[in-house]
Amino acid sequence: MTRNDIISVLGPVDEAVIADIALTGASLEELREAFAWIGADEALVNEGHPLPDARVARLIEILEVPEDEDGPRAPAAQGFGE
Numbered sequence: 001m002t003r004n005d006i007i008s009v010l011g012p013v014d015e016a017v018i019a020d021i022a023l024t025g026a027s028l029e030e031l032r033e034a035f036a037w038i039g040a041d042e043a044l045v046n047e048g049h050p051l052p053d054a055r056v057a058r059l060i061e062i063l064e065v066p067e068d069e070d071g072p073r074a075p076a077a078q079g080f081g082e
Contacts, residue, residue, distance in 0.1 A: 001028050009035055010063075020062045026055050034059035 005028050006018050021031065034056045052060060 001026060001031065006031065017062060021059060024055060024058050024062070026059055030056050031059055034063060038063055 001022060003018055003022070006021050007013065009028070009031050010017075026034075033052065037052055037056065037060055
């Protein structure tokens with residue numbers, strides 16, 4: 001997955017986040033899935049989607065806001081798929 005692929009899903013994002021995502025070896029589809037889970041995890045579970053696999057779960061960890069930080073590492077998932 002390229003830097004541009006990552007930005008196409010997340011929008012402008014910190015270079016460290018891009019590097020962390022690239023190091024996972026995840027596919028573009030896995031990144032899209034992780035981004036969807038961040039914005040609508042309860043809805044996806046309610047719709048019967050299987051829980052994320054290990055690689056998608058790692059992407060979610062990278063993208064979620066640590067509790068001790070103020071702002072998101074990546075943009076909110078609103079507008080996903082538009």
